[in-house]
Amino acid sequence: MITGAGRGLGRALTLAALAEGHTVVATVRGEHTLPAHEQLHVRHLDVRDRAMATAVVETAASELGRLDVLVNNAGYGLIGAIEEVDENEARDLLDTDLLGPLWLSQAVLPVMRRQGGGHIVQISTVGAAGTMPTLGLYNAAKWGLEGWSEAMAAEVAEFGVRTTIVEPGAIDTEWGAGSMHFATPAPAYDKVTPSSSARRIVRIDSSLSSPPPVV
Secondary structure (H helix, E strand, O other): OEOOOOOHHHHHHHHHHHHOOOOEEEEEOOOOOOOOOOOEEEEEOOOOOHHHHHHHHHHHHHHHOOOOEEEEOOOOOEEOOOOOOOHHHHHHHHHHHHHHHHHHHHHHHHHHHHHOOEEEEEEOOHHHHOOOOOOHHHHHHHHHHHHHHHHHHHHHHHHOEEEEEEOOOOOOOHHHOOOOEEOOOOHHHOOOOHHHHHHHHHHHOOOOOOOOOOO
């Protein structure tokens, strides 16, 4: 099962897994361009909804007989200095990038325990090993993801469940352009950092053919 499979890294992982002969449950939140494939099962899922996450996992496990791998990939970035990010933006980001993987992991663990093993893969970022100005809330979400994932890894190892944290750097996807979210810029931060200027450029032209390198 791969979340956020409608585009970007999630879509690429889905196609790669299918090419290797795996059966894939690909979850998407909205429209997608995934090709029809006899081993591909597309399910609509908003990872912020815990009940929906549980239902999708349980249905997939029931229909397919088992779930060997969960890739928690769904998420997005938010550009904004800490002072600029409003409450709704902060809660939406944390609900998606931090709590979404938690709900999916909680849902799949009973399945993996019953079948005697499994593998949970958390898509994090190199930004979880540090911070960047104007990416503080995104960094915080990924730091939190890694914190509870490391604890979970120790908790579930005895059940044969492996946990992997992936920290990719710059990837040529829509993450840094069309998929990026932006807080309302405050003039006080216009000249604070290079990324403060870059975010305004990206906000104006989110159709960049080559997204700027971001983490």
